[in-house]
Amino acid sequence: MTTTTSVLSPVYPLGTRVNERGRLDIGGCDAVELVREFGTPVYVVAEDDLRARARAFVEALAARHGDYDVLFASKAFPCTAVYRLLAEEGLACDVASGGELFLALRGGFDPARIYFHGNAKSAGEVREAIQAGVGHIVIDSLHDLERVERVAAEMGRRQEVLLRITPGVAGDTHHAISTGQADSKFGFAPVDARAAIERLADTTHLDLVGLHFHIGSQLFELEPFRAAVRTLAALGDFPVYNVGGGVGVAYLASDRPPAVADYVDTIVAAVHSELGPDKRLLLEPGRALVANSAVTLYTVQTVKRNVSTWVAVDGGMSDNLRPMLYGSRYEALVADRPAAAADERCKLAGKHCESGDVLVRDVWLAAPAPGDVIATPVTGAYGYSLANNYNGVPRPPVLFCRDGAARVVVRRESYEDLAARDL
Numbered sequence: 001m002t003t004t005t006s007v008l009s010p011v012y013p014l015g016t017r018v019n020e021r022g023r024l025d026i027g028g029c030d031a032v033e034l035v036r037e038f039g040t041p042v043y044v045v046a047e048d049d050l051r052a053r054a055r056a057f058v059e060a061l062a063a064r065h066g067d068y069d070v071l072f073a074s075k076a077f078p079c080t081a082v083y084r085l086l087a088e089e090g091l092a093c094d095v096a097s098g099g100e101l102f103l104a105l106r107g108g109f110d111p112a113r114i115y116f117h118g119n120a121k122s123a124g125e126v127r128e129a130i131q132a133g134v135g136h137i138v139i140d141s142l143h144d145l146e147r148v149e150r151v152a153a154e155m156g157r158r159q160e161v162l163l164r165i166t167p168g169v170a171g172d173t174h175h176a177i178s179t180g181q182a183d184s185k186f187g188f189a190p191v192d193a194r195a196a197i198e199r200l201a202d203t204t205h206l207d208l209v210g211l212h213f214h215i216g217s218q219l220f221e222l223e224p225f226r227a228a229v230r231t232l233a234a235l236g237d238f239p240v241y242n243v244g245g246g247v248g249v250a251y252l253a254s255d256r257p258p259a260v261a262d263y264v265d266t267i268v269a270a271v272h273s274e275l276g277p278d279k280r281l282l283l284e285p286g287r288a289l290v291a292n293s294a295v296t297l298y299t300v301q302t303v304k305r306n307v308s309t310w311v312a313v314d315g316g317m318s319d320n321l322r323p324m325l326y327g328s329r330y331e332a333l334v335a336d337r338p339a340a341a342a343d344e345r346c347k348l349a350g351k352h353c354e355s356g357d358v359l360v361r362d363v364w365l366a367a368p369a370p371g372d373v374i375a376t377p378v379t380g381a382y383g384y385s386l387a388n389n390y391n392g393v394p395r396p397p398v399l400f401c402r403d404g405a406a407r408v409v410v411r412r413e414s415y416e417d418l419a420a421r422d423l
């Protein structure tokens with residue numbers, strides 16, 4: 001029986017293997033046993049993998065730059081246990097709403113190391129952020145600036161802020177997750193940033209300490225980071241620079257994202273040469289911190305063979321919206337026999353009442369049959385956070401697996417939860 005990891009795609013979490021029973025094994029836990037105990041769909045996080053990814057970024061940056069922080073852009077996986085784990089690993093945190101702020105605080109992040117983002121923050125959210133003592137609010141537009149200033153003044157508080165710049169550099173990514181181009185809903189174009197910087201020089205309640213940019217998500221090229229850093233240099237000299245842009249992650253075995261060391265090298269070199277070596281440098285690698293750490297498990301409900309082979313599982317667009325939103329591609333396998341020949345070309349469909357509810361449009365599976373467990377890897381980013389109750393489907397639980405032990409960190413929603421807010 002196969003006991004090596006070699007049959008598995010490298011996109012699975014570290015330590016995932018085919019175990020002695022010939023089944024998929026994540027964090028030392030047999031996937032089929034997990035399904036027996038916890039049901040499907042279920043998000044399974046390999047805890048050691050999540051910690052290792054955080055450490056890789058922190059260690060790479062610590063080796064190259066003195067004053068730094070690595071930020072967890074928490075929109076990718078905003079659950080308390082993930083916040084807690086990444087806070088334990090020493091990361092700082094980016095939140096983009098009052099709700100994410102609430103969760104980050106609950107997860108144990110020091111408010112001083114929370115960065116509050118958003119292109120449409122409400123006055124209430126700004127108040128919550130200042131009240132909580134967040135270290136920095138990231139100003140996104142002139143109206144945002146006015147609102148943050150007004151709220152800080154009303155509260156009699158002084159608040160450190162960063163200014164979000166749209167450097168006019170488009171990352172090589174899907175338009176829906178590109179953020180750095182000139183025509184963007186986020187940030188100030190450099191020409192408008194000057195007016196905001198002057199305006200902030202006159203305010204008594206806000207301290208502008210630095211600049212931020214985020215040039216997009218799922219970036220495979222590093223050159224746009226260099227170009228974006230160059231645009232910051234022209235805007236003045238600040239003590240803090242927050243360089244954002246989600247490093248690409250491998251969703252498919254054929255994807256070749258940049259190595260962590262190359263990503264950090266590129267940014268540190270650009271910052272040192274364009275801005276100076278003595279800056280406080282914040283890195284925001286985005287989903288690369290969490291995406292590959294989780295696998296979603298489903299149970300096959302039906303297999304229908306017409307023009308295609310339609311393998312329908314008990315989840316879909318309610319637990320992974322990315323294929324429908326961005327056309328994102330995933331791998332899948334039968335977790336009961338991952339080493340068996342995957343010789344049937346299939347469409348992996350969800351259970352929802354939409355023809356577009358297809359998780360993987362083209363995948364080879366090993367003799368799929370009702371009752372089989374299907375694994376889709378790389379669901380640690382934007383699976384949980386974009387989950388919804390379409391068709392009244394309760395959202396899945398989250399399990400953390402480590403050394404053969406599984407613990408539920410988010411329970412499955414119940415039917416009662418579906419009606420919990422109804423009056």
Ligand SMILES: Cc1ncc(COP(=O)(O)O)c(C=O)c1O
Nearest residue numbers: 073076179214217218246286287
């Ligand atoms: C400031 C900021 N950080 C992070 C992200 C998301 O990065 P990723 O998609 O790699 O998780 C975004 C996306 O819009 C963003 O604006």
